[in-house]
Amino acid sequence: MAYPVSPLASPFPALPDIAGVVPHVVRAGYKDWGRCDLTYVTLDEGTAVAGVFTKNVCCSSEVDLGRENVKLGRARALVVNAGNSNAFTGYRGREAVEQIMEQVAGHIGCPKEQVFVSSTGVIGVPLPKDKAREGVEKALSAEPCSWEDAANTIATTDTFAKGATATAMIGDTKVTISAIIKGSGMIAPDMATMLGYLFTDAAVSPEFLQAALSAANLRTFSCITVDSDTSTSDTVLAFATGKAGNAPVTGFDSPGAHAFAAAVHDVCRQLAHLVVRDGEGAQKFIAVSVSGAVSDESARKVGMAIANSPLIKTAIAGEDANWGRVVMAVGKAGEPADRDKLSIGFGGIWAAREGLPLADYDEAPVAAHLKGQDISIEVDLGLGEGSATVWTCDLTHGYISINADYRS
Amino acid sequence: MAYPVSPLASPFPALPDIAGVVPHVVRAGYKDWGRCDLTYVTLDEGTAVAGVFTKNVCCSSEVDLGRENVKLGRARALVVNAGNSNAFTGYRGREAVEQIMEQVAGHIGCPKEQVFVSSTGVIGVPLPKDKAREGVEKALSAEPCSWEDAANTIATTDTFAKGATATAMIGDTKVTISAIIKGSGMIAPDMATMLGYLFTDAAVSPEFLQAALSAANLRTFSCITVDSDTSTSDTVLAFATGKAGNAPVTGFDSPGAHAFAAAVHDVCRQLAHLVVRDGEGAQKFIAVSVSGAVSDESARKVGMAIANSPLIKTAIAGEDANWGRVVMAVGKAGEPADRDKLSIGFGGIWAAREGLPLADYDEAPVAAHLKGQDISIEVDLGLGEGSATVWTCDLTHGYISINADYRS
Structure with missing residues (x-):
């Protein structure tokens, strides 16, 4: 284990023996x-x-x-x-x-x-x-x-x-x-x-x-x-x-x-x-919850498009509530979505509802949420009953150091 | 233009006027x-x-x-x-x-x-x-x-x-x-x-x-x-x-x-x-050429799976001929591929042929190629006549700095 222990590590739990x-x-x-x-x-x-x-x-x-x-x-x-x-x-x-x-x-x-x-x-x-x-x-x-x-x-x-x-x-x-x-x-x-x-x-x-x-x-x-x-x-x-x-x-x-x-x-x-x-270079654990999709599988695909986006993962690393990048990721997922029904939030606080930034959006509590280690992103597509939660980590200099600065 | 000029920049060419x-x-x-x-x-x-x-x-x-x-x-x-x-x-x-x-x-x-x-x-x-x-x-x-x-x-x-x-x-x-x-x-x-x-x-x-x-x-x-x-x-x-x-x-x-x-x-x-x-943080320009695919479109998709892989892009940033990561990207592309027919090279030199690392593979010329600014990755799937070339850049600390260290 050549790299420093992840800041998101948990202690090993007491695992019971299993007969046989x-x-x-x-x-x-x-x-x-x-x-x-x-x-x-x-x-x-x-x-x-x-x-x-x-x-x-x-x-x-x-x-x-x-x-x-x-x-x-x-x-x-x-x-x-x-x-x-x-x-x-x-x-x-x-x-x-x-x-x-x-x-x-x-x-x-x-x-x-x-x-x-x-x-x-x-x-x-x-x-x-x-x-x-x-x-x-x-x-x-x-x-x-x-x-x-x-x-x-x-x-x-x-x-x-x-x-x-x-x-x-x-x-x-x-x-x-x-x-x-x-x-x-x-x-x-x-x-x-x-x-x-x-x-x-x-x-x-x-x-x-x-x-x-x-x-x-x-x-x-x-x-x-x-x-x-x-x-x-x-x-x-x-x-x-x-x-x-x-x-x-x-x-x-x-x-x-x-x-x-x-x-x-x-x-x-x-x-x-x-x-x-234990994701390489991870500093933050991110849960992406998608609701209002046409199906659970569609929600999962939209969630993975968000969770795989380097621009979103770097934004979270920078503690930046960049909901515009979430709009982009929803749009590129290849799943049914309607720009004008889309709502996006961080830490349970909506930044945009039904296709428009909230006029009274207060970034202060969102900024406080993003300073933590456990981040949530909420997306409601406003189309149906499908939902899914997916998990990822942020994309940091640590990832580059592990994978680029490293020579095999 | 707040960031330093890309090391891969070209001077602006003399563009002729167009009548009308x-x-x-x-x-x-x-x-x-x-x-x-x-x-x-x-x-x-x-x-x-x-x-x-x-x-x-x-x-x-x-x-x-x-x-x-x-x-x-x-x-x-x-x-x-x-x-x-x-x-x-x-x-x-x-x-x-x-x-x-x-x-x-x-x-x-x-x-x-x-x-x-x-x-x-x-x-x-x-x-x-x-x-x-x-x-x-x-x-x-x-x-x-x-x-x-x-x-x-x-x-x-x-x-x-x-x-x-x-x-x-x-x-x-x-x-x-x-x-x-x-x-x-x-x-x-x-x-x-x-x-x-x-x-x-x-x-x-x-x-x-x-x-x-x-x-x-x-x-x-x-x-x-x-x-x-x-x-x-x-x-x-x-x-x-x-x-x-x-x-x-x-x-x-x-x-x-x-x-x-x-x-x-x-x-x-x-x-x-x-x-x-001018890719964010780019230090190297990468051409990925895929041949032997079942169709040109299939070749393009395999090429894009390689060009989008953070692990390959960071390996190139680290000047590492990590062909194993190319195997991985080919396999995840969702296109027809056969592990035992796959050949992979860098800078025109094969590292693996038909599913096996070359016994006499000499990494020295490949290492020299990877030190340059213009990198090529060659993949032959050994299945058909489809081919495509796609282009990307490496993934560096610069990308993280631009997108994470930055606050909107």
């Missing part, structure tokens, strides 16, 4: 750094798995294989390599992933399709098979570690370890989710990327776990942006061991299903916010 | 600055007009009216206001534009639809009608000015005046194009924007002029980006007085049509490059 889940970390030595870089998590037999993956068509072999194997619904282990993303490495990169899957599967005695692998770090260099083999060998006999150790070990350019937890009642049974994530930009230097893992003791079918994760993803990970760039390796996996002993949840009609889905959503939202709070 | 076109500049006092801010260009009777306009749905009244009136095909005057964009000002903004159109039309004795108005500068403040009326009144009796004066007067945050010229032979007649443009970002602070004007003595029909301008626009203005933001006021107009006396060109079958269209393309390309060269 055991994390371990070891040092494979993928890079010449004095820290652990291989995370190995074992999952008891019968663990359900679900996943969401990057839409980048130049994705890594890890993503290709994960996307395929998650459809089979079962997992026994997770391996995360840090320091090498293994992306854009052709057949040699794929061989390295399959080697890890086979090595772990041979040890556990499970189909290799139940071993999930992620890698993050430099691209274009195939993951060294010898280092992977030795690292995994050590991991298979390693002592269990804490969640915080695991969160630190999957990290690359992150400036703080990230975790989240939530509980839900399924019938009379409390189920728990503990989760970790890494990422400090949709892409960080050297293709570091967003990798997130949720672990729960709930008994849920793979199909329902996927439905809950996909729904949460739409409103959380798909609603954050640091720099508009999309990683080749983004992956979020959810694992459910079933050890809590609740009556299995197989669909939204099952008792407790909505409570569980809400807990998944809660954890995903916490994780997504943590990634933004 | 007379530029004038006066001071309307839209802002409290000691310079002219209203440009008035008269056009002889029979002048054909064509135009391309921003796709931003929150566009200004000037754009609404211009888009409508350009369809009628004829122009007698152009008025450009600098210092106030008159965008997001509702009916009051529209009234100010119509007042200018009527005032000029009354003086010339032409339909008001033949008077074209553009405005650029702060938004949300209706153009003051009294200042506009007095400014236009002065302009109607002002002495003619030079092209360079006109180019300086339409400017706002530009750091240098921008002009371009080209000639073509239509039959035995030489026709000339002189053109000016302003812009230093798709959006500059306070919604300053790209406004471009081409003037020619060629005799061409409005329909053919529009066809030539639209075709050129697709390969020039639509292929540049500074910060991915899209202005509410972007406008390029072409005026043809017919004074050269050539046999009128009415379509691509007319003699000289292709030569004229090539000259229009040439001028548009020069103007587009000048805007990028």
Whole structure:
């Protein structure tokens, strides 16, 4: 962690253990750094798995294989390599992933399709098979570690370890989710990327776990942006061991299903916010709320056009309530909008209503709001019932320093 | 012009006079600055007009009216206001534009639809009608000015005046194009924007002029980006007085049509490059050439995904041949691409071919290329015959300083 800790960092929370889940970390030595870089998590037999993956068509072999194997619904282990993303490495990169899957599967005695692998770090260099083999060998006999150790070990350019937890009642049974994530930009230097893992003791079918994760993803990970760039390796996996002993949840009609889905959503939202709070160079956390759109998806797209606008992100960095730039971003989003129905506010105070600047607009409370660390931008399109909130950070000299002053 | 002149600036070229076109500049006092801010260009009777306009749905009244009136095909005057964009000002903004159109039309004795108005500068403040009326009144009796004066007067945050010229032979007649443009970002602070004007003595029909301008626009203005933001006021107009006396060109079958269209393309390309060269904070001019795409339009979209990527633009600022970020941008463009057929180079030297880093890749000549001011990035998708070149600049601390350190 070469850069100073983000001013928006949160302390690592107390994450409960999850029955049937055991994390371990070891040092494979993928890079010449004095820290652990291989995370190995074992999952008891019968663990359900679900996943969401990057839409980048130049994705890594890890993503290709994960996307395929998650459809089979079962997992026994997770391996995360840090320091090498293994992306854009052709057949040699794929061989390295399959080697890890086979090595772990041979040890556990499970189909290799139940071993999930992620890698993050430099691209274009195939993951060294010898280092992977030795690292995994050590991991298979390693002592269990804490969640915080695991969160630190999957990290690359992150400036703080990230975790989240939530509980839900399924019938009379409390189920728990503990989760970790890494990422400090949709892409960080050297293709570091967003990798997130949720672990729960709930008994849920793979199909329902996927439905809950996909729904949460739409409103959380798909609603954050640091720099508009999309990683080749983004992956979020959810694992459910079933050890809590609740009556299995197989669909939204099952008792407790909505409570569980809400807990998944809660954890995903916490994780997504943590990634933004570690955005490269971030000094301010920005929530963009769009209402009055023709649909929720249209609202999300307008929100992302605002959250991706360098001119808006630099204006917030400069503590400037530049609502004209918000008008511009709404107009360029490619979604239905009407200049003369548009309202724009900051910190809950309207600056413009229905296409006109407010005559009695008092900038003083807005200016005070913009001096804080948590900024909100409100947009009402005045067209329909669609709404969405998306999150981003400001664009500062720190972003340029990290990405330009840096030499690979 | 408050900022230092761009290191990529070009001297203003010697622009020939165009028969039937007379530029004038006066001071309307839209802002409290000691310079002219209203440009008035008269056009002889029979002048054909064509135009391309921003796709931003929150566009200004000037754009609404211009888009409508350009369809009628004829122009007698152009008025450009600098210092106030008159965008997001509702009916009051529209009234100010119509007042200018009527005032000029009354003086010339032409339909008001033949008077074209553009405005650029702060938004949300209706153009003051009294200042506009007095400014236009002065302009109607002002002495003619030079092209360079006109180019300086339409400017706002530009750091240098921008002009371009080209000639073509239509039959035995030489026709000339002189053109000016302003812009230093798709959006500059306070919604300053790209406004471009081409003037020619060629005799061409409005329909053919529009066809030539639209075709050129697709390969020039639509292929540049500074910060991915899209202005509410972007406008390029072409005026043809017919004074050269050539046999009128009415379509691509007319003699000289292709030569004229090539000259229009040439001028548009020069103007587009000048805007990028004045990009906020730009230190390097970047050409991104994409080949092997399934279509030209697909190639353009991939090129724009690369040219809009903050991570690539910061890497170039840091003189870092970070081809991994180019892989990422290709993959996120949403266009057909195959990781294993992708080739990427800098300055004409391949770094990766067909999905793999080159084993004998020598970074030394690439590093030398990246130290220069004119950078090229080459991408071959290996899929088809589509190609495109787009242009952008690097993303530097200067961009942040201009847009964040600045307070409106």
